[in-house]
Amino acid sequence: MTQSQRRRIPDAAVARLPVYLQILNNLHATNVARFSSDELAALAGVNAAKVRKDLSYLGSYGTRGVGYVVTYLIHQIRRELGLLREWNVVVVGAGNLGCALAKFGGFAPRGFPVVGIVDNDPKKIGQSTGALKVSDVRNLQKLVRDLEVTIGAITTSTSAAQSAADALIEAGIASILNFAPIVLAIPSSVSVRNVDLGVELQILSYYEQMRIEQTDSKNQQKSNAVPV
Amino acid sequence: MTQSQRRRIPDAAVARLPVYLQILNNLHATNVARFSSDELAALAGVNAAKVRKDLSYLGSYGTRGVGYVVTYLIHQIRRELGLLREWNVVVVGAGNLGCALAKFGGFAPRGFPVVGIVDNDPKKIGQSTGALKVSDVRNLQKLVRDLEVTIGAITTSTSAAQSAADALIEAGIASILNFAPIVLAIPSSVSVRNVDLGVELQILSYYEQMRIEQTDSKNQQKSNAVPV
DNA sequence: TTAACTTTGTGAAATTCTGCACGAAGCCCT
DNA sequence: AGGGCTTCGTGCAGAATTTCACAAAGTTAA
Numbered sequence: 224m225t226q227s228q229r230r231r232i233p234d235a236a237v238a239r240l241p242v243y244l245q246i247l248n249n250l251h252a253t254n255v256a257r258f259s260s261d262e263l264a265a266l267a268g269v270n271a272a273k274v275r276k277d278l279s280y281l282g283s284y285g286t287r288g289v290g291y292v293v294t295y296l297i298h299q300i301r302r303e304l305g306l307l308r309e310w311n312v313v314v315v316g317a318g319n320l321g322c323a324l325a326k327f328g329g330f331a332p333r334g335f336p337v338v339g340i341v342d343n344d345p346k347k348i349g350q351s352t353g354a355l356k357v358s359d360v361r362n363l364q365k366l367v368r369d370l371e372v373t374i375g376a377i378t379t380s381t382s383a384a385q386s387a388a389d390a391l392i393e394a395g396i397a398s399i400l401n402f403a404p405i406v407l408a409i410p411s412s413v414s415v416r417n418v419d420l421g422v423e424l425q426i427l428s429y430y431e432q433m434r435i436e437q438t439d440s441k442n443q444q445k446s447n448a449v450p451v
Numbered sequence: 452m453t454q455s456q457r458r459r460i461p462d463a464a465v466a467r468l469p470v471y472l473q474i475l476n477n478l479h480a481t482n483v484a485r486f487s488s489d490e491l492a493a494l495a496g497v498n499a500a501k502v503r504k505d506l507s508y509l510g511s512y513g514t515r516g517v518g519y520v521v522t523y524l525i526h527q528i529r530r531e532l533g534l535l536r537e538w539n540v541v542v543v544g545a546g547n548l549g550c551a552l553a554k555f556g557g558f559a560p561r562g563f564p565v566v567g568i569v570d571n572d573p574k575k576i577g578q579s580t581g582a583l584k585v586s587d588v589r590n591l592q593k594l595v596r597d598l599e600v601t602i603g604a605i606t607t608s609t610s611a612a613q614s615a616a617d618a619l620i621e622a623g624i625a626s627i628l629n630f631a632p633i634v635l636a637i638p639s640s641v642s643v644r645n646v647d648l649g650v651e652l653q654i655l656s657y658y659e660q661m662r663i664e665q666t667d668s669k670n671q672q673k674s675n676a677v678p679v
Numbered sequence: 680t681t682a683a684c685t686t687t688g689t690g691a692a693a694t695t696c697t698g699c700a701c702g703a704a705g706c707c708c709t
Numbered sequence: 710a711g712g713g714c715t716t717c718g719t720g721c722a723g724a725a726t727t728t729c730a731c732a733a734a735g736t737t738a739a
Contacts, residue, residue, distance in 0.1 A: 461695075461696075462695090462696095463695080497697095500697080500698055500699070500700090501697065501698075514705065514706095515704040515705050515706090516706050516707095517705065517706070
């Protein structure tokens with residue numbers, strides 16, 4: 224078995240590659256031809272050794288004493304992330320967010336065209352959102368097959384999210400972007416990324432409170448150094 | 452120094468607490484009074500020992516042989532995350548997303564009321580979005596002070612995001628929720644959470660491609676077991 | 680060509696995170 | 710009261726991740 228065991232990139236590194244790619248695209252747009260791990264590290268806000276190790280998972284594409292070529296690295300990251308082709312997206316849930324995603328043209332140019340949107344509400348089915356018409360969720364399987372959809376975005380209400388996920392999986396989808404504030408029950412063969420602003424805000428809240436408590440205790444120390 | 456070194460919760464655990472809280476709120480809403488680490492683990496899709504360890508950072512609030520009391524644990528998580536008070540949010544950037552956040556009433560009930568929205572475009576300043584009026588970004592500092600804002604959400608264009616961050620930090624904000632696809636340059640004393648759908652899609656793309664390659668190589672093996 | 684300098688690629692140490700395994704502690708039933 | 714059962718809390722080992730540190734490999738200049 225020569226290479227059935229494909230080069231595995233650690234999860235943590237996979238999550239950083241899109242960030243590097245973003246930065247490299249910016250460098251390219253500003254006519255920067257080469258970069259060093261130090262420079263990329265500064266722009267990405269991480270350690271330089273981490274950058275080098277992350278990039279080394281792609282192969283040895285740097286030149287010692289010189290650095291990396293922007294365009295070449297962009298291509299390598301895109302290849303590794305599977306961005307040399309398009310991945311069609313279907314949106315499940317034609318509410319505010321779902322329609323916004325369908326209308327928003329920002330994903331198609333980045334390789335993720337939204338090719339369909341479905342809902343289970345008869346009042347919404349048939350309505351137009353941008354260039355798309357809302358389909359019946361019962362047509363999901365056919366839609367996924369006909370349009371070669373690989374990614375499903377769940378923008379339903381929380382209560383409908385699990386059945387939306389079930390329908391997507393039933394239709395053969397194995398990559399889900401979930402916007403509902405719920406932990407989906409799914410087989411381990413399916414990938415899920417959760418986007419939950421509530422969670423993000425609560426994490427910020429923790430560290431904010433942390434800072435406040437530390438400031439308070441310092442002030443306390445100043446104004447009242449002697450224990451009561 | 453008795454406890455100036457506040458009980459530190461590992462970052463990984465902090466990121467899970469909001470998820471547990473969400474689930475416990477659901478349990479509470481369905482009149483479940485108690486839960487075991489096994490049950491919560493199943494609902495959260497994690498290991499039971501991890502749940503127990505995470506909860507143990509809050510203190511010893513379980514009862515052996517019984518489990519945890521839902522309402523009590525909800526309170527403890529909320530306390531630890533700093534959710535016993537409200538954290539006011541200001542939105543920087545009155546575009547589609549910014550206005551949607553300002554109008555969306557879903558954050559106030561969860562403790563994060565959006566109390567202001569600013570922009571630098573004279574055409575947008577003064578317009579109403581929901582209950583709020585768009586202010587001039589130059590009033591940010593005053594707005595932050597007067598309305599006791601602690602969290603800033605950046606919903607500007609990518610090119611304006613860094614100066615938005617600078618303005619927020621200048622105004623005294625130390626917690627930022629960034630929606631622009633860019634790595635902000637900020638001092639280490641400031642917390643940032645990035646919400647970038649492009650990044651999420653690209654991560655999904657990687658694992659999707661991975662699956663496809665594995666399937667392909669299996670098929671290849673079947674149909675062509677002998678190497679050429 | 681050689682010496683000085685730069686920057687990659689990567690072992691290895693350090694740190695963080697996860698998961699097992701089990702003692703401790705409480706409940707229930709007889 | 711005591712035995713059996715359940716479930717927490719946590720020490721510890723292993724996995725994953727991050728960081729250090731330096732040899733290797735290239736450039737530049739004299």
